[in-house]
Amino acid sequence: MDQSQARLLTKAAIFDQLSAQTLDRLAEGATGSVFRRGNVVFARGGTATGMYVVVSGNLKLSQVTREGVEHVMELLQEGDSFGEAALLTNRLHLVTATAVTECKLLHIRRQTLLAELDHDQELARRLIGTLSDRLYRQTSDMENVLLLTATGRVARFIFRRLKDNGSKISRRVALPFRKCLIASHLNMTPEHFSRTLRDLTMIGLIKVQGGMVDIIEVDKLRDAAGLMRAAEFAHAAE
């Protein structure tokens, strides 16, 4: 069982390509578990007991106001990891993690991770890299929410998917989550998201069929996303 868990760990970028010994030791302190749609993995305000790796399925990290308005901070897929920040600062969870489809997770206990961190320099470097990445990405998310209009956020979301897929050929991307989740993540209502998609279709930038989006005018979409051209700002488009 540990054997296979060690292999599962490498799904996450953070643990990929670490030494077999390190992986084994981490796997020993890891527990696999399954959550069904709607199950809460941890809740805002709870103590952080460890970090998680998504083996399969989708989850959301979200916050809810006292009035009951929910905002999806992050949408997670296979290979993502989460829960590190609260773990390492030894503070309470700021977000609630909920399964949005059935999903399998690995939980790595706080102690296991901290101990291993002292053993393995490379793991420390990896963790530093992961945290920096997340910070960088979150800054970029912040930028989206604050500086772009709703249309821009939607356009950018679609555009990013196109790049992530590495599909230089295909101009079709799949929306990886239910639309209302994406809407919340983009800080807008489902209604507004729907209308925005319709508007982008009407001006001929995209075509939508269910959860599939065909990009008709890549350049114009990039424009709508407010992204600078490669020449201006090579990497930052992310």
Added chain:
Amino acid sequence: MDQSQARLLTKAAIFDQLSAQTLDRLAEGATGSVFRRGNVVFARGGTATGMYVVVSGNLKLSQVTREGVEHVMELLQEGDSFGEAALLTNRLHLVTATAVTECKLLHIRRQTLLAELDHDQELARRLIGTLSDRLYRQTSDMENVLLLTATGRVARFIFRRLKDNGSKISRRVALPFRKCLIASHLNMTPEHFSRTLRDLTMIGLIKVQGGMVDIIEVDKLRDAAGLMRAAEFAHAAE
């Protein structure tokens, strides 16, 4: 010179209490410099050459849309450090760092930091801690912007200042930056910020004199800030 620089480094939480040797080696790869109000330390899109420690003065980290709208992501004071994320992910700066008052900075070269990271386990741990902290705080900022109304954001801003000062006695806090900078950081126009401050004054929660704010009704202010009580959620109020 290096001697004094090593001492200056300890201003930053991230370097505080490290071994003298580590500090000396870091100081060797560090350069002090002075910026006048309005000077740009680094610009969005630029390559990250190292990280910075604020020895004195104030700076802002901001982003600007193509239309020229600026948003202040972060306001920095003595003892803060910045520039780590882009440095460690080896990507381009997402934000522009600008001096808002005359300020003294220490710049630690990329190579120096990376090399020292391999030497000193404790530094690695510290860096992990700092990054996690920043991530945690940024999540909290995100929450402010997304979940709170303008009044709530202002109330929370004032409330945080009160706690940071550790002033259990005094109910007076100083706004540490120009109001228009704070407004932008809270994602609102200067006009709206001004009106909000006036509204909070009118309902008797605070009193404003220039850059000074007296808090009249602490509990009601906390309420307006949308913060949960200690019993409900101890640490997360931050």
Added chain:
DNA sequence: TGCCTAATTTGATATGGATCAAAAAGCGCG
């Protein structure tokens, strides 16, 4: 000390996006 410019406040108006209500489309499942 008083001038000049930058910062803040006040007032009037405009708007992006939210909200509420209801119809239409998907979809799991017996």
Added chain:
DNA sequence: CGCGCTTTTTGATCCATATCAAATTAGGCA
């Protein structure tokens, strides 16, 4: 393959906050 629940779309209205314009106040410095 059709029933019932969930998700998405469409339509009508409303509100928080932005924008524009102008008056007032504060600060740096000659």
